[in-house]
Amino acid sequence: xxxxxxxxxxxxxxxxxxxxxxxxxxxxxxxxxxxxxxxxxxxxxxxxxxxxxxxxxxxxxxxxxxxxxxxxxxxxxxxxxxxxxxxxxxxxxxxxxxxxxxxxxxxxxxxxxxxxxxxxxxxxxxxxxxxxxxxxxxxxxxxxxxxxxxxxxxxxxxxxxxxxxxxxxxxxxxxxxxxxxxxxxxxxxxxxxxxxxxxxxxxxxxxxxxxxxxxxxxxxxxxxxxxxxxxxxxxxxxxxxxxxxxxxxxxxxxxxxxxxxxxxxxxxxxxxxxxxxxxxxxxxxxxxxxxxxxxxxxxxxxxxxxxxxxxxxxxxxxxxxxxxxxxxxxxxxxxxxxxxxxxxxxxxxxxxxxxx
Ligand code: IPM
Ligand code: MG
Numbered sequence: 001x002x003x004x005x006x007x008x009x010x011x012x013x014x015x016x017x018x019x020x021x022x023x024x025x026x027x028x029x030x031x032x033x034x035x036x037x038x039x040x041x042x043x044x045x046x047x048x049x050x051x052x053x054x055x056x057x058x059x060x061x062x063x064x065x066x067x068x069x070x071x072x073x074x075x076x077x078x079x080x081x082x083x084x085x086x087x088x089x090x091x092x093x094x095x096x097x098x099x100x101x102x103x104x105x106x107x108x109x110x111x112x113x114x115x116x117x118x119x120x121x122x123x124x125x126x127x128x129x130x131x132x133x134x135x136x137x138x139x140x141x142x143x144x145x146x147x148x149x150x151x152x153x154x155x156x157x158x159x160x161x162x163x164x165x166x167x168x169x170x171x172x173x174x175x176x177x178x179x180x181x182x183x184x185x186x187x188x189x190x191x192x193x194x195x196x197x198x199x200x201x202x203x204x205x206x207x208x209x210x211x212x213x214x215x216x217x218x219x220x221x222x223x224x225x226x227x228x229x230x231x232x233x234x235x236x237x238x239x240x241x242x243x244x245x246x247x248x249x250x251x252x253x254x255x256x257x258x259x260x261x262x263x264x265x266x267x268x269x270x271x272x273x274x275x276x277x278x279x280x281x282x283x284x285x286x287x288x289x290x291x292x293x294x295x296x297x298x299x300x301x302x303x304x305x306x307x308x309x310x311x312x313x314x315x316x317x318x319x320x321x322x323x324x325x326x327x328x329x330x331x332x333x334x335x336x337x338x339x340x341x342x343x344x345x346x347x348x349x350x351x352x353x354x355x356x
Contacts, residue, residue, distance in 0.1 A: 003309050004036045006065040008058065010043040011078075011087055012282025013292035013345075014071025020294035020349025021069060021301050024321075027353045028305075028314055035309070038065075042094070043073030043087035043282075053090030054097075062094055067308035068275040069301065070094075072282035087282075095135050100267035100275055101167070102174045103135040103246065104303070107233075107253035107263060112326040116258030116335045119230065124256050129236045130182065131253055132175040133246025135267055137167045140243045161197050163242070168204040170270070175240035176212035185216045185237035189225045189245055198242065205240070222249070229253055250279055259334040261293030264300035266307050274308040276300040290344045293332040295322055298352055321355035328355075 005025075009018040022037070029035055040058040047053045053073070062068055073087040083089070094100070109117065109127040117124045142160030149155050172188070179186045188205045190198035202219055209217045220228065222245045228235060229252050241249060254260040260280040267275045278296030286292055299322060305315035330351050331340040343351065 002034045002036050003066040004038070004064065005304070005309075006058075006061050006068045007037055007039045008042040008062075008068060008070045009039070009045070010071040010073040010090075010282065011045055011075045012072055012284045012287035014043070014073065014282050016287070016290060016345045017278065017292055017294040017297040018069065018071040020345060020352070021297040023349050023353050024298050024301055024318060024356070025069075027356050028317075031356075033311065033314055042070065042090040044075055044078040046090060047078060047081070047085060047087065051085070053085055053087050054093040058090075059093070059097055062098060062275075066273060067304045068094070069297075069304060070275055070277040071297065072278065072280065074282045075284040075287070077284075092140065094275060095267060096141065098273060098275065099136060099269045100273070101134060101136040101270075102171060102268045103133040104178070104266045104268070104307075105131040105133060105246070105250040105253070105263065105279055106265075107131065107250070107257050109257045110262070110323065110326055112323075112329075113258040113262070113335055115337055117256055119233075119256060124233060127233055127256055128182075129233065129253055129256075130178055130238045131246055131250045132171065132178060132238060132240040133250060134163075134167065134171045134241070134243050135246075136243075137163055138243035161195065161242075161244075163197050163201060165200070165204050168201050169208055171240060172205045172208040173212075174268075175238050176208070176215050179215045179238040180212075183237040184214065185218075187218045187220055187225070187236055187239050189220050189222050189239055189241035189249065191222050191245075192219070193221060201242065225249060226252055229256065254279060259293060261296055261332065261334045262299070263296050264303050266300070266303040268307060272308060274304065276304040276308075290346055291333050292345050293334050294345050294349050295332075295352075298322060298349070317356055318352075321352045324355040325351045 107129045114121040139161040142162040192199040192202045302315040302318040305311040
């Protein structure tokens with residue numbers, strides 16, 4: 001059966017970068033990739049049109065799709081809206097409704113970009129880390145949450161960090177499985193010295209490790225992990241962590257690779273359905289200028305081909321094409337350095353298509 005994908009450009013640079021990724025998909029379709037593609041609204045764009053950042057129609061299409069390609073959501077325009085209808089809720093709603101609990105965020109340094117990182121080339125060259133972030137639990141979704149007024153009239157904000165054993169177990173299993181296809185090392189990141197819930201996290205991961213003893217397991221507190229990521233990032237293979245710690249550490253890891261504009265991600269459920277998106281945001285400050293880097297989104301297409309569409313050869317073609325455009329010294333502004341050729345968003349997309 002022909003696979004179906006849903007394309008959700010979202011807001012800000014989401015529109016521009018997804019357009020380039022769609023060019024790549026169309027080129028592959030012309031080359032025999034059997035795929036049905038439809039578009040939908042999410043985020044601020046959806047709010048403006050329908051009053052909801054995740055309209056029912058989008059959710060229905062998303063549930064019926066084999067994979068979703070998402071640009072980015074959010075922007076200044078919607079910042080003062082009530083939190084329940086902010087663009088981010090569209091993204092979080094999709095993650096929750098489709099139970100996309102396993103978020104894979106690879107941080108790979110392209111040798112051509114070693115000079116684009118703010119860290120010394122010898123610290124980052126050859127870097128290849130996979131961050132496995134729990135995506136549907138933890139403090140992002142925990143109840144109760146809100147802002148209440150205390151007896152003295154002062155307001156108090158609160159969120160709840162919760163994990164069930166089963167939630168920890170399933171993400172730990174994903175991390176062990178991925179490590180097995182890589183360098184067989186998992187570092188579980190927690191704050192077990194302070195937070196009971198992550199002390200339990202550590203116990204469950206350790207228990208899970210008994211059935212995965214071929215993998216080397218270590219544990220690290222999140223503050224130390226942040227430091228180690230910039231001190232000696234190559235010590236890591238797979239890192240597995242909670243929703244919020246993973247959010248923070250993946251931005252940190254992104255910068256090791258030169259630009260957050262290079263990093264794709266996959267969010268998977270247990271049925272093999274996936275949502276694919278660059279890890280960066282909607283960058284409203286540069287939206288509409290045709291200068292954003294589309295490569296993270298194009299590399300997200302590669303992940304989609306591999307993880308949800310069973311098209312690993314096509315995935316490799318896309319990855320090789322990205323490698324080739326970097327080899328041709330083409331650079332968007334975020335990864336530009338002296339002596340390189342500066343290109344726009346659309347020129348970069350065209351170059352990838354040509355390199356396919
Ligand atoms: C990410 C983003 C999102 C998150 C935002 C946009 C809700 O930062 O995917 O990392 O916090 O998960
Ligand atoms: Mg983030």
